[in-house]
Each structure stands twice: as structure tokens, then as C-alpha cells.
Amino acid sequence: MALIEMKRIYKVYNPGEESEVRALNGVSLSVEKGEFLAVLGTSGCGKSTMMNIMGCLDVPTAGEYLLGGTNVNELSDNQLARVRSRAIGFIFQGYNLIKDLTAIENVELPLIYRNIGRAKRHQLAKDALVAVGLEKRMHHRPSEMSGGQQQRVAIARAISTAPPIVMADEPTGNLDTHSSIEIMEMLSNLNKKGTTIILITHDIDTAEYAHRIIELRDGRIIRDHLQEQKAQKEAGQ
Amino acid sequence: MRLGQSFSMAIKSIKNNKGRSFLTMLGIIIGLAAVITLVTLVSGVKKQFMMSFETMGTNVVQVEYYQDQRDVSKEIYSKTLELSDLVQAYTPNLSTYETVKQKDKSINSCRILLGSEDYDVCSNYTIERGSMFTHSNVLNCDRVAVIGSKVRSDLFDFENPIGKTIRIKGERFTVVGLFEEKTGAGDYMNNVIVVPYTNNRFLMNSPAVSSFIIKAVDGDATNQVVTEMQEYMKELTGNDWGFWVYSENQYMDFYDEQLAMMSLVGGGIAGISLIVGGIGIMNIMLVSVTERTREIGIRKSIGARRIDIISQFLIEAGTISLLGGLIGIAIGSLLSLIFGRLLFQGTDMVLLPSMPLVLGAAAFSIFIGMFFGFYPANRASKLHPIEALRAE
Structure with a gap:
């Protein structure tokens, strides 16, 4: 059974109105556990909408979405929140850290929502920050860190609960080349340890890190190919 | 989400918006300071009233006869005997002011009270030395007197006055008893001399005995005695x-009503x-929700449920x-202390709010915050994570 199974997914904003937008137009896709998938496309092609639905932040207008065999369409708001808390870690283009909280407090948040006790929570958050090389910045606020560091805090937050899936929406969009490489290598390493990665990007170079790239245009998948060479190269290493 | 975590996040958010948080609290501060001051002052006034009431004595019925200048003491006395189950003591109660002398010392205007041998019981005096005069002293119109503590100190310094004589209107009266000092009512209750009422013709120049005090056995009996005597x-x-x-009890009821009315108006x-103040909190919390829409989106995207968002904002509003409530209580206590000093000058009464009042006020302030914080909190919890994340 595929980890993610999308069957003819439609997402229509403002249906029936003049401003109607068909963001997704019958997308079908399945993603296996442990894949590194990049969703590539230009602005407005529907890739963020796709991530929102895959990440249980939004529900499709029509179609069926199964996550780990569960039909997400039938879940209540609170059940969706539970799925997000247990199964998915998010990394956003704008980092989306809470500005009043320190790095470690930001990383602890998803653990709080999972009702993990203070001591264990602190340890897990610390481990996650160490994993992204920010052990010396734990008590800094986002405003006291560079973009790359903030994105690393966001990665630490996404992986602190050890979710099976990490979804990254343009994670390098606001970063310089050096930081971008660092972030993408972190995601690759995460994937090597077994985490399924869904990467949303408009940048072909960034997408190259993935094993499988799907290309979206006008809400439809126009290409879906495995990076055979890369996979072989990595297998050979 | 755990309560402690929500609480520390609330404190953090308050710290980050100090000025705004203070302005939000202002309504609650003023409201609670007013409640605390008012309730404490009213209870202080009541306490003082009760103290002076205690000095006067409780369960006392006063009877006045002013149809004509007659001595109706025998009639009233027989009636009180009829009501002996309800009545503890009875005395006529006449009073006049006279100059009183003892050797070279004198009091210009001393209150002379004319009563029976039960005058002490009826007016709540306690004998410190000697005794009250007797029934036969009354029947024989004897010139005997029981004096108050002020009269003793003015006429005898600290000598034992028992057996000594004083002159009232030129006549010699033998002191047979001394009252204990009555506190809380000033000199008025201590600058007194009680003599048998049968001295009325000499002291009052009138045969009339028309004013009486009947001491009933308890509160219920007091009301029955009032009805019977009427x-x-x-x-x-x-x-x-x-x-x-x-009866004083009726007067106390009236006084109680007045105080209750005062409390009610002030309380209102x-x-x-x-x-x-609560609406102020609601307003600021709504602003806070709008300002923090993105934060709410982030929290939701990483797994916060509706109840987590609601509890976060509710705890923030409650905190x-x-x-505000605690500051209000502190200010209210200070105001009570200051107003108490001004109102009850010369007494040793210290006005501070009672512990139940303080705890009640603190609990009520939390309730106000939560009640008015619910709408914004609920609104925050209903935000769609995607739309919230898009907010700038």
C-alpha cells in the first residue's frame, strides 16, 4: 500500500463565481514510503495547493486522498490536526517560526501539541537542533538568526516529532546558494534515514535532489519521472 | 496542551506587549479596586454600627408615654410581669443634666439617669465595684447613685468612690456602685450617674415617669414584646x-437595609x-487574534487542535x-486603608478587605477574562490553517 494515494483530486476556489480558480484538475498520484519526491512547477500551477492537501491542511473539492490508508476527506478538523501532529512535518518558504519564541521553544511546539512531558520534550528539541547544527543558537529568537539558520530551526521543528513524512514548500526560496545547498543536503540525509520527503519547488536545480520529479501545469501532472541516474549513482556510492 | 505551557506563553505574550496589556487591565483594575473599597468600607461602617449597638445593648425595647404628665411606671411594670417569659429586665428611663460636685471637684453637665435596680441590665452596663442600688432603695426614694467611669475619674481621681458622697442639685447622694468603662462610644456613655427613678420629683420637678426600657430575652422575644406593648x-x-x-432591632434592620442599598448601588x-473592563479585554484579544493570525496558522499546521488554540487565548485573557484583578485588589486595599483612617478617626479600627473578598475578587477577575476572552479565542480556533498562514 502506498503511503500517499491521491485519486482524481480537484481543488476549486470560489466555485461558480467569476473568480473561480481550478487549482488542481484531477490529479492522481501515489507516493511510496521512503521516496524523495519533488513537485516542480511555475507559480500558480497548483503545487502549493497540492502540498496543502497532501499535508492535511486543506481538503479537496472532489477526489479521494488516502494517507497511510486513511481517507482524509472524512476526517474532522481535530482529526486532521492529529494527523498533522503525528504524521507530517512542515518546512515553509518563509520559515514560519513564532517570533516571540526562542529556537528551542519553536522546536518544542509540535511536541507540546503531542502532549510530550517537559523533560523529554526538551531533550527531543535539543537533539533536533543539534542535528541541524544549531546547538549554540538554541536560546536565540528568530530575529537574531540568519535566513539559513531560521530555516534550519524550521527543519528541526519539522523533524522533532520524527514524522514519517516531511513536506517542504520552497524551502530554499529565501536563501542564498550556500544556505540552499546546506538545507537540501539536510533533506537528502533525512530521506536516507527513511523519511519520505515531498519537496515543492519552482527551481529545477533544487528539484534535482529528489529521486522522483513530477511537473505540474495548470493543475495537472504533465510529467512524472524517476531520476534513474541519480538513484543509480547514489546506489553505487 | 498543558496548562502550565499555556500559562507561560500567556505571561510571555503579556511581557511582549506591556503597554497594551496594562491598558487592557485598566478597566478590571478600576472595577475591582472600586468593588474592594466599597465592600470593605460598607463592612467597616456596619462593624462600627454593630459595636456601638453592642454598647447600647441588644434586644432592647423602648416605650414612651406622652399622653399626659403621669407616672405610668406601675402599669408598665405590671405588664412586664405579665410578659415575664419574654422579658429579662425592666426600668424606667428618665434623664436630665445637672452639675455634680464632690468636695472641690465638679462636673458641669453630667448626665443623670433615673431608673430601677435593673438599669444596668437594660442599658448594658457592667458593675465594676460595689453594686446596683436595690429595689427597696427605689421604693424608699433613697439618695444612692451608681457612677460611670468618667464621673469617677473626674470627681475621685483614682480613689475608691464606694461609700463616698456626691452632691447633685445640692443634695447628697451616696455612691454604691461603679460601672465599667464602656468602649467605642466615647465619654457619652461614661459621663453618667444612675439614681433610683423615684427621685424624679426632686430631680425632674415633675411627677411624670413616661419613658421605659424593656430588655427582652432574645431577638424573637423582642419582636413579640414590641407587639404586646403596642x-x-x-x-x-x-x-x-x-x-x-x-426596638433597636427594628432600627438595625433599617440600617442594614440602607447599607445593603448602598452596597447594591455601588456594586452595580x-x-x-x-x-x-471585560469588553476591553475582548476587544484587545480580538486585535491580538488578528495580529497573530499567522502564528495561529503556524500552530495549527504543526498539530494544534481547536481546543489548544482556545485554551491558549482563554488562558491569556484570564491571566x-x-x-489586573490583583493590581485592583492591591489598590482597593490601599484605598480601604486610607478611607478607613479618615472615616474612623480616633478609633483603632483598621480597614482591610477580608480574605474571602480577596479570593472571590481574584476568582471573579479570572472569570471575567475567560468569559469575555471566549469569543476571540473561539474565533481564533476556527481560523483555517491555510488562510491563517497566508496572513501577513
């Missing part, structure tokens, strides 16, 4: 206007102020309100 006085005078019967005003 009936009896109607019979005696043959009309509704030649007499007057009343303070209540309105608290509601306005702001509680902090």
Missing part, C-alpha cells in the same frame, strides 16, 4: 398617638465598570484579567 399602650392611652414603642456601578 397593644397594651393602645389600651392604656385609648389612641394610636399618645405613645411610642420601638463597579459591576458596570467590570463589564466595560491578563487576573493580573
